[in-house]
Amino acid sequence: MKKYAVGFDLGGTTCKVGFFETSGKLLEKWEVPTDKRDNGEHIIPNLAENIKSYLGGKKISTDEIEGAGIGVPGAVTPDGYVNRCVNLGWNDKRALGEQMTALCGFPVKVGNDANVAAMGEYFMGAGKDSQSMVMVTLGTGIGGGIVVDNKLIVGFNGAGGEIGHIHVDDDETETCGCGNKGCIEQYASATGIVRIAHRMLLGESIDSPLRAMEHISAKDVFDQAKAGDELANKIADEVGKRLGKMLAIVANVVNPEIFILGGGVSKAGHILIEKIRPSFEEYTFHACKDTRIMLATLGNDAGIYGGVGLVLS
Amino acid sequence: MKKYAVGFDLGGTTCKVGFFETSGKLLEKWEVPTDKRDNGEHIIPNLAENIKSYLGGKKISTDEIEGAGIGVPGAVTPDGYVNRCVNLGWNDKRALGEQMTALCGFPVKVGNDANVAAMGEYFMGAGKDSQSMVMVTLGTGIGGGIVVDNKLIVGFNGAGGEIGHIHVDDDETETCGCGNKGCIEQYASATGIVRIAHRMLLGESIDSPLRAMEHISAKDVFDQAKAGDELANKIADEVGKRLGKMLAIVANVVNPEIFILGGGVSKAGHILIEKIRPSFEEYTFHACKDTRIMLATLGNDAGIYGGVGLVLS
Numbered sequence: 001m002k003k004y005a006v007g008f009d010l011g012g013t014t015c016k017v018g019f020f021e022t023s024g025k026l027l028e029k030w031e032v033p034t035d036k037r038d039n040g041e042h043i044i045p046n047l048a049e050n051i052k053s054y055l056g057g058k059k060i061s062t063d064e065i066e067g068a069g070i071g072v073p074g075a076v077t078p079d080g081y082v083n084r085c086v087n088l089g090w091n092d093k094r095a096l097g098e099q100m101t102a103l104c105g106f107p108v109k110v111g112n113d114a115n116v117a118a119m120g121e122y123f124m125g126a127g128k129d130s131q132s133m134v135m136v137t138l139g140t141g142i143g144g145g146i147v148v149d150n151k152l153i154v155g156f157n158g159a160g161g162e163i164g165h166i167h168v169d170d171d172e173t174e175t176c177g178c179g180n181k182g183c184i185e186q187y188a189s190a191t192g193i194v195r196i197a198h199r200m201l202l203g204e205s206i207d208s209p210l211r212a213m214e215h216i217s218a219k220d221v222f223d224q225a226k227a228g229d230e231l232a233n234k235i236a237d238e239v240g241k242r243l244g245k246m247l248a249i250v251a252n253v254v255n256p257e258i259f260i261l262g263g264g265v266s267k268a269g270h271i272l273i274e275k276i277r278p279s280f281e282e283y284t285f286h287a288c289k290d291t292r293i294m295l296a297t298l299g300n301d302a303g304i305y306g307g308v309g310l311v312l313s
Numbered sequence: 314m315k316k317y318a319v320g321f322d323l324g325g326t327t328c329k330v331g332f333f334e335t336s337g338k339l340l341e342k343w344e345v346p347t348d349k350r351d352n353g354e355h356i357i358p359n360l361a362e363n364i365k366s367y368l369g370g371k372k373i374s375t376d377e378i379e380g381a382g383i384g385v386p387g388a389v390t391p392d393g394y395v396n397r398c399v400n401l402g403w404n405d406k407r408a409l410g411e412q413m414t415a416l417c418g419f420p421v422k423v424g425n426d427a428n429v430a431a432m433g434e435y436f437m438g439a440g441k442d443s444q445s446m447v448m449v450t451l452g453t454g455i456g457g458g459i460v461v462d463n464k465l466i467v468g469f470n471g472a473g474g475e476i477g478h479i480h481v482d483d484d485e486t487e488t489c490g491c492g493n494k495g496c497i498e499q500y501a502s503a504t505g506i507v508r509i510a511h512r513m514l515l516g517e518s519i520d521s522p523l524r525a526m527e528h529i530s531a532k533d534v535f536d537q538a539k540a541g542d543e544l545a546n547k548i549a550d551e552v553g554k555r556l557g558k559m560l561a562i563v564a565n566v567v568n569p570e571i572f573i574l575g576g577g578v579s580k581a582g583h584i585l586i587e588k589i590r591p592s593f594e595e596y597t598f599h600a601c602k603d604t605r606i607m608l609a610t611l612g613n614d615a616g617i618y619g620g621v622g623l624v625l626s
Contacts, residue, residue, distance in 0.1 A: 078444060131469055146566070151462070153461055153466075153567055153568075155445075155568025155569075156570040156604070157568055157601060159568040161566070162568065162598045162601075163566060165598045166566070167561065167596050170484070178598060180595070248480065249480060249566075252472070252475050253459070253474070253475075254466055255467075255469050255472040255473045256469060282493070283493060287388060287468075287472035287475070
């Protein structure tokens with residue numbers, strides 16, 4: 001094993017870059033603006049230039065780099081092809097790993113960003129030393145990543161871990177962004193929580209500080225719930241009930257050692273787990289009832305850690 | 314790779330034994346009665362004696378055996394421990410692989426029977442040459458097995474692929490054998506189909522040949538549906554709707570290349586897939602909509618083929 005590895009976490013605004021020892025120790029991190037002009041053609045050459053320039057400044061040869069991993073906001077097939085990334089301006093299918101490897105001078109592996117973040121938590125975050133793990137990223141939408149025995153379950157069409165679109169409610173009348181009805185994303189993403197809050201503010205007559213707010217956020221709901229507000233707790237219960245059911249279903253499929261909750265919504269903290277646990281235990285198979293549910297620990301750095309995780313897996 | 318391998322499929326009445334070339338070619342198969350006296354203590358010594366006597370008769374040395382795999386009707390942990398098998402009289406946790414390896418003189422791997430049957434279809438049946446596969450065994454209950462890149466997803470507590478207890482119906486009032494309500498097993502197992510048939514015979518006024526039958530079986534329902542009976546088709550539609558929803562959910566978790574339907578209910582044939590497909594496509598994520606759903610091809614031999622699959626994986 002060589003001494004260094006690199007993790008890239010490519011987003012629509014910037015690409016986070018982390019320079020690591022292969023032990024998993026983060027030495028330095030920075031960001032490179034994502035230049036989306038010309039259908040995003042400059043993004044990859046810019047990244048390769050940036051890391052080569054960094055290594056040059058440090059007098060580190062590319063021979064000392066074990067490799068790099070990059071997370072991208074789109075579907076990645078098991079053979080490393082990226083199939084469109086609308087956020088980056090890429091409309092074609094491209095062999096991103098091959099292209100970056102050629103430009104960087106060391107091997108580069110590619111993964112979907114939610115999957116790569118899961119890899120980060122698995123190798124160096126809350127999932128460290130676990131045999132298998134499912135990460136649930138609760139952001140504007142819901143993403144996921146599944147790691148079993150050091151390997152991501154990427155899926156035949158790159159849709160492994162697309163757990164945000166698991167059906168959890170037969171009575172939903174509104175449509176999810178994906179076109180289906182009753183997906184967990186409609187209840188437990190940041191936008192989903194706000195949707196449920198508005199629905200319950202209309203349907204319930206209880207008073208609540210939430211009623212005085214012009215724009216309610218998911219954070220407001222959990223802050224008020226923690227402060228003891230009855231209606232905020234009812235909203236959080238509804239969210240937790242659906243999320244617990246979804247985790248229960250996922251446990252019946254892959255039976256992971258642990259679940260890890262990440263993304264902005266997970267900043268609510270342990271109250272989220274308290275709201276999930278009863279419904280998780282109600283719906284899951286008896287052998288899975290003790291599965292641990294934990295909070296992510298790497299925050300926004302999960303992606304760069306996961307890039308290095310790809311190298312080491 | 315040595316020349317031969319052995320597959321065992323251990324059930325409560327008999328153990329099926331298959332003697333194979335490591336190419337996957339089945340040379341001979343037979344059954345050994347399962348002696349459950351004395352808490353099942355004789356079962357494993359009997360099997361070891363049986364295979365050693367067979368090899369002796371053929372003048373084949375244990376040195377020519379690559380190994381064996383055995384499927385057992387209970388949960389098996391990733392490290393090869395069997396945790397109780399009520400059907401065999403085993404009430405303890407035992408290192409079955411170690412015990413059989415010592416008695417047989419060649420390495421023996423252990424798996425849950427539904428998982429091992431999945432391995433058989435993956436290596437030598439309908440799933441041959443696929444990257445990833447989920448097998449659904451529709452018998453008295455519903456079992457499952459998930460194989461990704463030649464490896465079974467066994468699960469941290471041996472409950473990987475326990476897809477029979479995925480929740481698919483929020484309005485169910487009766488309780489599943491597992492203690493939960495609304496598991497797919499309550500709708501699409503052989504007993505579940507009969508339950509739905511009785512429920513719909515009561516709830517619907519349409520005439521049907523099913524009404525004249527003293528004991529309706531799952532086979533009767535599909536036979537009458539194929540013959541064009543309206544009520545039988547309505548029952549099969551209800552079954553297919555729930556099963557399609559379950560497969561859709563599983564696709565959103567592991568996104569397999571193919572689904573394979575096995576077990577007694579799958580003998581209904583292609584009508585089962587026709588009844589599943591619309592609801593599968595309705596509930597699954599768009600990237601998974603084209604996932605193939607196929608019928609198992611190895612029948613009752615899936616277990617012995619899978620035993621050899623364990624050796625080769």
